[in-house]
Amino acid sequence: MANTGEVDKLALEKQVCFALAVANRSVLGIYRPLLEPLGLTHPQYLVMLALWEAEPRSVKEIGAALQLDSATLSPLLKRLQAIGYVTRGRDPGDERSTVVGLTDAGRGLREQALAIPDAVVSRLGVGYPMLERLHAVLTEVNAAATSAGRSV
Template sequence: MTEQPTATPSDQDFLRLDGQICFALNAASRAFGGLYRVVLKDLGLTYPQYLVMLVLWEHGEMPVKEIGQHLRLDSGTLSPLLKRLEAAGLVRRERSAEDERSVRAGLTEEGSALRARAAEVPRRIVAATGFELAEVVELQARLSRLTAALDAALPLEEAREA
């Protein structure tokens, strides 16, 4: 055995492939994080904070819940993050009037002004990838499909706990 050119892969093949693909994704994500860390240092933002600011720059004030839906993050991550942005003077938070459970987050003057200084960030990042725009777009599409598939598969795996 162990000589099937294009036959069904063995558990060994899967194990090695798994080590490669999950690590490749993990490494790419962290490499991105490292680059953003350097590029965003002048702005005083971390990578996740930048993502929140992108959402607010594009859509304006919204409830914490809605930010979480945009970024796939829950209040456990967002609450302290938004507090730090508030302490930095970039974000303003206030309880919603019509629903006292909800907290709306919006930009301060300073937070809005930061958008101009952030304008060059994306171009630098894309340039650093060395990818053509079309390739970036295709990779993004593939990753989104991957995320959707994984999210869909998760409940099925959880159901295995029987």
Template sequence: MTTAPSASPDLATVPDAELLRLDHQVCFSLHAASRAFGGYYRRALKDLGLTYSQYLVMLVLWERGPQAVKAIGERLHLDSGTLSPLLKRLESAGLVRRERSREDERSVVIELTDEGAGLRERALFVPRGVLAATGLSLEEVLGLQEVLGRLTGALGEAVDADR
């Protein structure tokens, strides 16, 4: 039984001069897209008084309710050195409160204040605006998210294998 030829070129057949072209690097395409998204989100979130990182924390809390700091960090792939100052700013803004866990005094739980919970309704325009700004259909965006999830998982496994 023979296998069907691959629709994509085998990297062994790509000339060396082409391999190192900037526009052929997936990492550069992701970098450029990330910068474009960052610019869009900076503008869109300004009226909410949130940075992009703060918005991500709020999304976790709106979706899951009160969360341990560790759980938020794991969900967002952020270390405590990055997450702690971000949470302090959200607390200073009156959007979240931090409390010691009753079950484990070593753990700090983050929960929304009434103001933080109320911000959810005002934030609904953000994902709709992003979808419209991309010019992609919902199906294309969902497909892109699926591919990016596979890419992230594969690269994470490759990094873990090298440790």
């Protein structure tokens, strides 16, 4: 392409989707070895974070918190139950709803997980202020993308 002074809107390095995909792979690659000793994948870790914030929670509440549908969330919960970190049962107030709670092992895992955020920051080599700004921007982008998806 001849250099006309115009920005190539299709240049790979200019694509937000490319930057997000690479950042996603890179950051998850940092989490992987930190989560392995806990026996967790990154999606399972996110479920545990939601439950450490508040439990018991319905599957619907966890799905809303993580922005995951039931078909994606259900296998994660089954695996977490199989490894002994969560319990699942029917909500006595609504038999159609499944409630998820932590086992003692799942609650105890939180203590080990407390080291993960600092380890991630250390391995990334950036400070919390930059990550907080990034989080704010990504939250805004996610909200805009969600809103745009509804208007299509």
